[in-house]
Amino acid sequence: MTTAGTKIATSFLPHTDPDASVTFYRDILGFEVRMDVGGGTMRWITVGPAGQPDTAVVLTPPFADPGITEDERKTITEMMAKGTYATLVLSSPNVDEFFEKVVAGGAEVIQEPTDQPYGVRDCAFRDPAGNHIRINQQA
Numbered sequence: 176m177t178t179a180g181t182k183i184a185t186s187f188l189p190h191t192d193p194d195a196s197v198t199f200y201r202d203i204l205g206f207e208v209r210m211d212v213g214g215g216t217m218r219w220i221t222v223g224p225a226g227q228p229d230t231a232v233v234l235t236p237p238f239a240d241p242g243i244t245e246d247e248r249k250t251i252t253e254m255m256a257k258g259t260y261a262t263l264v265l266s267s268p269n270v271d272e273f274f275e276k277v278v279a280g281g282a283e284v285i286q287e288p289t290d291q292p293y294g295v296r297d298c299a300f301r302d303p304a305g306n307h308i309r310i311n312q313q314a
Contacts, residue, residue: 184229185221188261188306189237189251193218195303196234203280204265206232232263237304255305258285262307270312274298277310288312 190196193216200206200222209231210221216236223231237255238248254260267273270288277300278284285299285307296312 182229185231185233186263187233187235188263188302189255189304190218190220190234190302191237191255191304192216193220193234193236196220197222199280199282199303200232200234203277203282234304258301258305258307260306262309264309264311266311266313268313270296270298270310273310274300282308 193211197208197211197220200220201208205225206222207225208220208222210219212219213236217239218234218236220234221231222234237251237260243251251260274288282300282302285301286297288296288298290296297309299307299309302308
């Protein structure tokens with residue numbers, strides 16, 4: 176079996192406030208909103224980088240799965256609040272410029288742009304749901 180041609184098509188991140196998430200991903204990160212299904216807090220919102228129609232992130236209500244127990248909901252809520260539940264890693268040709276845009280948009284900063292010992296320059300912040308977002312500078 177070969178994996179040649181395999182691509183990441185869709186990833187899922189939870190949201191706690193769909194409108195705040197749309198604003199963040201569209202207006203701050205510059206993603207396109209491709210689909211917005213459901214209503215109220217029970218919305219599934221597909222976003223993705225402009226010019227990359229084959230790559231998407233679906234922002235989901237974290238407790239929509241009926242199989243999640245009350246204890247699991249509590250754990251998920253606590254992990255989201257700490258930023259340890261989900262992570263998305265993006266890349267940019269200029270991490271410093273990207274960082275300034277995100278900071279100007281009001282995102283919570285986790286790490287300012289830093290040259291890492293493993294050879295990448297990156298930064299980190301949280302989206303409105305607390306998800307950990309990292310930006311790596313493209314080589």
